[in-house]
Amino acid sequence: xxxxxxxxxxxxxxxxxxxxxxxxxxxxxxxxxxxxxxxxxxxxxxxxxxxxxxxxxxxxxxxxxxxxxxxxxxxxxxxxxxxxxxxxxxxxxxxxxxxxxxxxxxxxxxxxxxxxxxxxxxxxxxxxxxxxxxxxxxxxxxxxxxxxxxxxxxxxxxxxxxxxxxxxxxxxxxxxxxxxxxxxxxxxxxxxxxxxxxxxxxxxxxxxxxxxxxxxxxxxxxxxxxxxxxxxxxxxxxxxxxxxxxxxxxxxxxxxxxxxxxxxxxxxxxxxxxxxxxxxxxxxxxxxxxxxxxxxxxxxxxxxxxxxxxxxxxxxxxxxxxxxxxxxxxxxxxxxxxxxxxxxxxxxxxxxxxxxxxxxxxxxxxxxxxxxxxxxxxxxxxxxxxxxxxxxxxxxxxxxxxxxxxxxxxxxxxxxxxxxxxxxxxxxxxxxxxxxxxxxxxxxxxxxxxxxxxxxxxxxxxxxxxxxxxxxxxxxxxxxxxxxxxxxxxxxxxxxxxxxxxxxxxxxxxxxxxxxxxxxxxxxxxxxxxxxxxxxxxxxxxxxxxxxxxxxxxxxxxxxxxxxxxxxxxxxxxxxxxxxxxxxxxxxxxxxxxxxxxxxxxxxxxxxxxxxxxxxxxxxxxxxxxxxxxxxxxxxxxxxx
Amino acid sequence: xxxxxxxxxxxxxxxxxxxxxxxxxxxxxxxxxxxxxxxxxxxxxxxxxxxxxxxxxxxxxxxxxxxxxxxxxxxxxxxxxxxxxxxxxxxxxxxxxxxxxxxxxxxxxxxxxxxxx
Numbered sequence: 001x002x003x004x005x006x007x008x009x010x011x012x013x014x015x016x017x018x019x020x021x022x023x024x025x026x027x028x029x030x031x032x033x034x035x036x037x038x039x040x041x042x043x044x045x046x047x048x049x050x051x052x053x054x055x056x057x058x059x060x061x062x063x064x065x066x067x068x069x070x071x072x073x074x075x076x077x078x079x080x081x082x083x084x085x086x087x088x089x090x091x092x093x094x095x096x097x098x099x100x101x102x103x104x105x106x107x108x109x110x111x112x113x114x115x116x117x118x119x120x121x122x123x124x125x126x127x128x129x130x131x132x133x134x135x136x137x138x139x140x141x142x143x144x145x146x147x148x149x150x151x152x153x154x155x156x157x158x159x160x161x162x163x164x165x166x167x168x169x170x171x172x173x174x175x176x177x178x179x180x181x182x183x184x185x186x187x188x189x190x191x192x193x194x195x196x197x198x199x200x201x202x203x204x205x206x207x208x209x210x211x212x213x214x215x216x217x218x219x220x221x222x223x224x225x226x227x228x229x230x231x232x233x234x235x236x237x238x239x240x241x242x243x244x245x246x247x248x249x250x251x252x253x254x255x256x257x258x259x260x261x262x263x264x265x266x267x268x269x270x271x272x273x274x275x276x277x278x279x280x281x282x283x284x285x286x287x288x289x290x291x292x293x294x295x296x297x298x299x300x301x302x303x304x305x306x307x308x309x310x311x312x313x314x315x316x317x318x319x320x321x322x323x324x325x326x327x328x329x330x331x332x333x334x335x336x337x338x339x340x341x342x343x344x345x346x347x348x349x350x351x352x353x354x355x356x357x358x359x360x361x362x363x364x365x366x367x368x369x370x371x372x373x374x375x376x377x378x379x380x381x382x383x384x385x386x387x388x389x390x391x392x393x394x395x396x397x398x399x400x401x402x403x404x405x406x407x408x409x410x411x412x413x414x415x416x417x418x419x420x421x422x423x424x425x426x427x428x429x430x431x432x433x434x435x436x437x438x439x440x441x442x443x444x445x446x447x448x449x450x451x452x453x454x455x456x457x458x459x460x461x462x463x464x465x466x467x468x469x470x471x472x473x474x475x476x477x478x479x480x481x482x483x484x485x486x487x488x489x490x491x492x493x494x495x496x497x498x499x500x501x502x503x504x505x506x507x508x509x510x511x512x513x514x515x516x517x518x519x520x521x522x523x524x525x526x527x528x529x530x531x532x533x534x535x536x537x538x539x540x541x542x543x544x545x546x547x548x549x550x551x552x553x554x555x556x557x558x559x560x561x562x563x564x565x566x567x568x569x570x571x572x573x574x575x576x577x578x579x580x581x582x583x584x585x586x587x588x589x590x591x592x593x594x595x596x597x598x599x600x601x602x603x604x605x606x607x608x609x610x611x612x613x614x615x616x617x618x619x620x621x622x623x624x625x626x627x628x629x630x631x632x633x634x635x636x637x638x639x640x641x
Numbered sequence: 642x643x644x645x646x647x648x649x650x651x652x653x654x655x656x657x658x659x660x661x662x663x664x665x666x667x668x669x670x671x672x673x674x675x676x677x678x679x680x681x682x683x684x685x686x687x688x689x690x691x692x693x694x695x696x697x698x699x700x701x702x703x704x705x706x707x708x709x710x711x712x713x714x715x716x717x718x719x720x721x722x723x724x725x726x727x728x729x730x731x732x733x734x735x736x737x738x739x740x741x742x743x744x745x746x747x748x749x750x751x752x753x754x755x756x757x758x
Contacts, residue, residue, distance in 0.1 A: 307692075414688075545667035561716065593727070
């Protein structure tokens with residue numbers, strides 16, 4: 001909410017007046033006249049309080065997105081065979097390291113820096129060309145140095161120019177102010193109050209998770225070193241430009257009277273709306289995964305032998321952590337602690353819940369049982385699909401998106417067996433398909449009143465397509481923009497990923513040798529074991545072994561052993577009858593059988609060995625049982641031992 | 642001397658060990674194994690893909706015993722490892738093998754003396 005809580009703020013400000021001016025208390029100073037808070041003072045205090053709220057929320061949201069990485073590692077790690085669990089989790093965790101560094105060094109500058117190359121993407125009504133940026137680059141943002149984060153002030157600028165700040169002319173002051181504004185333009189991200197580093201960290205988590213998502217496609221078969229090289233290249237040449245196209249803003253206003261600074265990236269200029277990264281993150285990762293596996297070989301034995309997931313427990317826990325982290329992913333994408341963050345949070349919850357139910361329901365009907373993996377997959381599909389739409393759609397829209405994504409992705413993951421490609425963990429089936437569905441449904445379900453309320457901004461600043469009267473969303477034009485964004489992400493992601501994967505595969509090799517694959521990635525790539533799977537038994541009586549020449553006799557005749565000998569029928573016939581009696585049946589077994597069975601130890605020839613029970617009674621029961629089964633007379637007698 | 646190899650349901654280990662201890666049989670080797678017998682496997686479904694499992698987890702117990710204990714050992718395992726009621730397919734099997742010799746590594750004792758505790 002952009003509205004102020006005036007009472008609280010005035011109280012804060014009043015407190016600062018009382019305690020924050022120690023000079024007024026010095027004895028030699030004459031008592032200062034009581035200071036009256038001006039409108040500017042209140043505005044300053046209000047903005048500071050609001051900025052603190054934004055910073056607090058986005059710090060938390062960034063950490064939440066980071067938690068999605070271990071979540072994804074568990075989600076993927078549980079689905080692979082036991083021998084590959086570490087290798088698979090390391091694919092995700094390695095991204096934290098590699099992209100974590102790349103992002104600070106150059107990734108942020110490429111994604112959010114000022115336009116380095118731009119193209120004309122359309123014309124205004126007056127025929128002026130509209131420019132859209134293809135890639136960003138600001139040298140100040142390379143390495144996120146202090147000059148970009150700290151900026152400067154007028155005094156420092158005047159001093160730097162060799163002027164005395166006290167005696168500067170108005171002209172010189174104006175010159176300095178201009179220079180200050182230019183040098184301080186990176187201090188906060190455009191249209192927000194977020195300090196540069198915070199925006200960089202928040203967006204950096206997105207870059208990290210996107211490359212990690214791809215690893216699900218080619219899990220269980222790639223070399224770790226090649227993978228590390230791949231994600232470094234991919235995030236630089238695929239992710240960074242895509243993020244720039246959709247999310248970058250001009251760091252300064254085109255005209256000082258503009259309410260906000262305008263989008264810089266060409267897809268943003270074209271009015272494609274993508275709240276938290278359906279296009280940049282999920283479509284890009286999904287399509288890249290698909291292209292990679294079309295180039296790389298399949299896993300040995302794919303579709304011929306069964307690949308048994310090692311732990312649905314890890315997968316379910318991982319899915320839960322993804323859900324939790326996604327509140328930061330979507331809610332944080334508001335970039336304010338405002339009602340839009342709340343609305344994004346809400347639909348994230350609703351879509352994930354609905355999609356998990358949808359997938360589980362379809363599976364229940366189709367396969368007869370609801371599975372844990374189905375539930376986990378469904379909720380992830382729902383989260384993927386709501387990502388571009390959160391902040392734009394109502395909970396009702398989220399239910400539609402959740403239901404459709406759960407159902408569609410359920411069928412999408414079965415495509416791989418029909419078409420024969422080996423998408424190990426369904427990176428394309430869930431992130432690609434779910435992402436595309438979400439991006440398109442965003443254009444169909446966007447609610448303008450909700451966006452206006454959430455952002456608290458004037459209608460002209462709506463990033464999507466409005467009708468001419470600026471009263472409602474132009475759904476036709478909006479859908480066009482959405483398809484354009486989807487198409488751009490698919491084509492660019494596919495082409496560049498294809499080149500990268502082929503380059504690595506045909507030089508240093510991307511996939512492991514079959515022997516290394518057979519041994520498992522844990523051992524062959526990391527020299528470790530993910531799970532120690534020795535016998536998991538440590539049960540039994542805590543008894544002290546003692547030497548014995550004979551087994552002890554059992555107390556209460558419990559252990560008394562004897563043999564019932566049957567005569568008058570061949571042993572073969574006896575065995576046939578006995579086997580038949582022991583088979584599980586619908587009807588209850590005969591009384592005689594029930595009496596004998598608990599005591600019987602072994603059947604050998606025509607001898608029935610017993611432990612416990614009354615020998616005389618056993619003898620009679622055995623006789624009665626076999627006589628009724630064989631329809632002939634038999635003799636029985638008891639032998640001891 | 643005999644080597645008794647028993648395949649049992651994993652959850653029956655505790656009862657079997659108790660029963661053996663009552664007969665002064667303490668020493669054994671227990672291994673996690675998988676096997677298939679008359680108990681049919683089961684089918685799992687992961688994202689619509691059927692995963693057939695024919696090999697079912699069991700425990701293998703190996704016990705070397707002197708002749709006097711063979712009967713008692715087999716009897717103890719049969720009664721303890723059998724499913725309650727009238728048994729069930731998958732309760733397992735016991736194999737009794739002739740054992741040529743046994744050597745206790747620490748002392749070098751061999752033959753029947755090397756078997757007991």
